[in-house]
Amino acid sequence: SLTKVFEQEYTGPIYSEGVHLVDGDGNRVTTEALDYGEGMTVYPATHPGIAKAPTVLVRYEESEYGGETRMDSVVEGYAAYSKVCTHAGCMVGGENENPLVCPCHFGKYDPTQGAAVVGGPPPRPLPQLPITQTESGELIAIGDFEAPVGAGGG
Numbered sequence: 001s002l003t004k005v006f007e008q009e010y011t012g013p014i015y016s017e018g019v020h021l022v023d024g025d026g027n028r029v030t031t032e033a034l035d036y037g038e039g040m041t042v043y044p045a046t047h048p049g050i051a052k053a054p055t056v057l058v059r060y061e062e063s064e065y066g067g068e069t070r071m072d073s074v075v076e077g078y079a080a081y082s083k084v085c086t087h088a089g090c091m092v093g094g095e096n097e098n099p100l101v102c103p104c105h106f107g108k109y110d111p112t113q114g115a116a117v118v119g120g121p122p123p124r125p126l127p128q129l130p131i132t133q134t135e136s137g138e139l140i141a142i143g144d145f146e147a148p149v150g151a152g153g154g
């Protein structure tokens with residue numbers, strides 16, 4: 001559709017303060033969404049169709065996080081990272097596992113260590129998304145990703 005074409009060319013912010021994280025059906029994601037050790041793909045409610053929108057949401061015990069993880073961007077054990085591989089822009093998978101794995105050249109990222117690269121060719125971590133929750137437990141962004149999304153820019 002024309003909307004899809006437009007959104008693919010969108011170059012503005014991906015998330016901004018207060019933007020809800022939504023699932024693939026557009027439903028707001030809450031702190032009830034995942035058990036510990038689980039993950040899912042989410043999107044910014046404002047621009048779910050843009051190429052750089054897909055976001056990995058994971059949940060681990062807060063004691064399991066370390067490394068470069070921004071702990072002020074972790075809420076109720078939830079951390080969010082760009083799903084767009086920093087090597088050549090494929091979508092990483094394996095949200096329910098550690099590491100996250102990119103199917104294109106098997107780049108691997110540890111979601112408990114700030115999505116640090118633990119295998120393969122990616123040159124830098126997946127950018128973390130700063131998140132918090134509303135009074136009713138809905139997950140929202142505090143701002144945009146903390147580094148450029150996708151290949152290049154790093």
Ligand code: FES
Pocket residue numbers: 085086087088089090102103104105106107120121122
């Ligand atoms: Fe992900 Fe190459 S695009 S490892």
